[in-house]
Amino acid sequence: xxxxxxxxxxxxxxxxxxxxxxxxxxxxxxxxxxxxxxxxxxxxxxxxxxxxxxxxxxxxxxxxxxxxxxxxxxxxxxxxxxxxxxxxxxxxxxxxxxxxxxxxxxxxxxxxxxxxxxxxxxxxxxxxxxxxxxxxxxxxxxxxxxxxxxxxxxxxxxxxxxxxxxxxxxxxxxxxxxxxxxxxxxxxxxxxxxxxxxxxxxxxxxxxxx
Amino acid sequence: xxxxxxxxxxxxxxxxxxxxxxxxxxxxxxxxxxxxxxxxxxxxxxxxxxxxxxxxxxxxxxxxxxxxxxxxxxxxxxxxxxxxxxxxxxxxxxxxxxxxxxxxxxxxxxxxxxxxxxxxxxxxxxxxxxxxxxxxxxxxxxxxxxxxxxxxxxxxxxxxxxxxxxxxxxxxxxxxxxxxxxxxxxxxxxxxxxxxxxxxxxxxxxxxxxxxxxxxxxxxxxxxxxxxxxxxxxxxxxxxxxxxxxxxxxxxxxxxxxxxxxxxxxxxxxxxxxxxxxxxxxxxxxxxxxxxxxxxxxxxxxxxxxxxxxxxxxxxxxxxxxxxxxxxxxxxxxxxxxxxxxxxxxxxxxxxxxxxxxxxxxxx
Numbered sequence: 001x002x003x004x005x006x007x008x009x010x011x012x013x014x015x016x017x018x019x020x021x022x023x024x025x026x027x028x029x030x031x032x033x034x035x036x037x038x039x040x041x042x043x044x045x046x047x048x049x050x051x052x053x054x055x056x057x058x059x060x061x062x063x064x065x066x067x068x069x070x071x072x073x074x075x076x077x078x079x080x081x082x083x084x085x086x087x088x089x090x091x092x093x094x095x096x097x098x099x100x101x102x103x104x105x106x107x108x109x110x111x112x113x114x115x116x117x118x119x120x121x122x123x124x125x126x127x128x129x130x131x132x133x134x135x136x137x138x139x140x141x142x143x144x145x146x147x148x149x150x151x152x153x154x155x156x157x158x159x160x161x162x163x164x165x166x167x168x169x170x171x172x173x174x175x176x177x178x179x180x181x182x183x184x185x186x187x188x189x190x191x192x193x194x195x196x197x198x199x200x201x202x203x204x205x206x207x208x209x210x
Numbered sequence: 211x212x213x214x215x216x217x218x219x220x221x222x223x224x225x226x227x228x229x230x231x232x233x234x235x236x237x238x239x240x241x242x243x244x245x246x247x248x249x250x251x252x253x254x255x256x257x258x259x260x261x262x263x264x265x266x267x268x269x270x271x272x273x274x275x276x277x278x279x280x281x282x283x284x285x286x287x288x289x290x291x292x293x294x295x296x297x298x299x300x301x302x303x304x305x306x307x308x309x310x311x312x313x314x315x316x317x318x319x320x321x322x323x324x325x326x327x328x329x330x331x332x333x334x335x336x337x338x339x340x341x342x343x344x345x346x347x348x349x350x351x352x353x354x355x356x357x358x359x360x361x362x363x364x365x366x367x368x369x370x371x372x373x374x375x376x377x378x379x380x381x382x383x384x385x386x387x388x389x390x391x392x393x394x395x396x397x398x399x400x401x402x403x404x405x406x407x408x409x410x411x412x413x414x415x416x417x418x419x420x421x422x423x424x425x426x427x428x429x430x431x432x433x434x435x436x437x438x439x440x441x442x443x444x445x446x447x448x449x450x451x452x453x454x455x456x457x458x459x460x461x462x463x464x465x466x467x468x469x470x471x472x473x474x475x476x477x478x479x480x481x482x483x484x485x486x487x488x489x490x491x492x493x494x495x496x497x498x499x500x501x502x503x504x505x506x507x508x509x510x511x512x513x514x515x516x517x518x519x520x521x522x523x524x525x526x527x528x529x530x531x532x533x534x535x536x537x538x539x540x541x542x543x544x545x546x547x548x549x550x551x552x553x554x555x556x557x558x559x560x561x562x563x564x565x566x567x568x569x570x571x572x573x574x
Contacts, residue, residue, distance in 0.1 A: 041480070044471065044472040044475050044476055044480065045467075045471040045472055045475065046468065046471075047534060048468070048527075048530045048531065048534060050527040050530075050531065061527070063526070063527065072430070072434075073434075075432070075433035075434065076434065076467070076471060
């Protein structure tokens with residue numbers, strides 16, 4: 001990555017949530033490293049990833065918190081919902097149980113984030129079409145019912161992974177432009193550059209985002 | 211009642227409780243000399259209720275209500291029994307010793323636990339489904355695996371469920387090693403391990419895990435309070451031992467929980483290579499309270515090892531990414547020696563000096 005730390009207009013905070021083993025960490029890894037991590041260890045608590053993207057000519061730095069899916073870490077992971085501008089709610093389209101749990105994930109996301117948080121529904125493992133357990137139409141209907149944007153993608157092949165993150169950013173950016181997301185409000189998960197601590201004095205330092 | 215009542219199985223949650231605060235089998239008569247008959251009454255009552263933990267025993271309704279009535283009457287009459295301590299502290303040494311002996315006896319015991327424990331109600335999740343590493347053994351050929359005493363399942367399911375994370379991850383539990391050992395025969399029709407050996411290893415694994423988790427059990431209970439507390443202690447400690455680094459982290463909006471949670475949850479296993487983990491845990495085993503207390507000083511020493519590099523990173527993401535991927539790939543004995551030496555010196559300065567630690571750190 002070539003962008004220097006000072007070279008962006010906004011920071012957006014994201015969280016990735018969903019059942020254990022649906023591929024949250026792999027999605028993040030595919031997005032930040034453009035590689036598929038085959039033997040991904042269980043996430044403990046939360047892990048952090050970052051990448052700079054471009055939306056409508058504006059550079060935006062994404063700060064992504066990848067949460068552990070295991071129930072035992074729920075107490076810790078819940079504290080990361082607050083202040084997220086975008087939430088990716090992931091299920092595994094080859095395992096119906098992960099889809100069935102979406103309502104409780106959605107309840108958590110709705111109650112713990114602010115009303116402007118862009119929530120996306122992501123059906124992962126689209127490369128395993130022959131093992132599909134959740135029809136596209138069904139998930140699409142669920143998403144529409146709950147006002148979510150829906151995408152199927154594959155962390156393995158990388159298909160639609162970029163879109164999942166970019167579309168979320170576009171939606172957040174759109175909310176800023178049309179004024180529905182008030183940047184002065186608390187915990188929006190969006191930080192304009194001028195408010196960044198010490199952003200100006202960082203020039204010339206090596207980049208560390210990769 | 212057999213010697214393995216549900217209330218006296220070493221290593222279960224209840225006996226841990228019981229080991230430090232044994233039931234009042236030997237109620238101290240030091241102050242109970244006022245009424246001669248009272249001691250006997252108490253002993254009778256005690257005998258009648260000492261098996262209260264044992265769920266198999268039906269409560270004698272009439273006795274229970276009579277006792278309750280007595281207590282109520284005593285309270286109504288304004289009598290207080292301050293001298294009857296509910297949980298008298300006992301000196302740790304003899305208890306610990308006898309407990310260790312009990313553990314050792316159990317570890318070499320060849321019989322499965324007596325069948326009486328199997329009467330424990332199966333309320334807890336059995337451990338076996340959580341251990342895919344061993345559950346794929348042919349059940350008929352390995353009776354230990356197929357028909358473990360239920361009481362054991364109950365006990366195993368408590369501490370081990372947390373270790374299974376790593377077992378699944380990296381084959382680092384003994385169970386996983388065992389499985390590898392015997393899965394070598396997979397290609398030529400899977401051979402099952404000798405039952406005796408399986409039993410020994412199972413007992414061994416269980417007591418090892420149990421001893422390890424004894425001191426850090428609250429790391430893995432609901433909401434993981436042990437970890438929360440230790441992360442806070444680490445923060446306090448760092449504000450004392452490496453203030454520039456501490457300030458650097460704070461000014462970049464880094465919370466200790468964001469990186470140190472994993473350090474505590476996995477006892478640094480994820481941060482350093484396996485050979486270094488084994489070396490480090492060996493030190494933990496040889497230190498009193500190694501996993502509980504010394505680990506915290508090791509974490510502080512570990513964090514300040516990277517002080518310069520962390521301070522060279524000038525923003526949140528830089529520091530965070532470095533903290534998540536510390537370059538320890540080449541670590542071995544030497545690095546762990548230095549790390550534990552530093553941790554030891556920190557411990558000798560700060561251990562037991564809690565107020566000293568927190569007085570100023572509370573307002574950094």
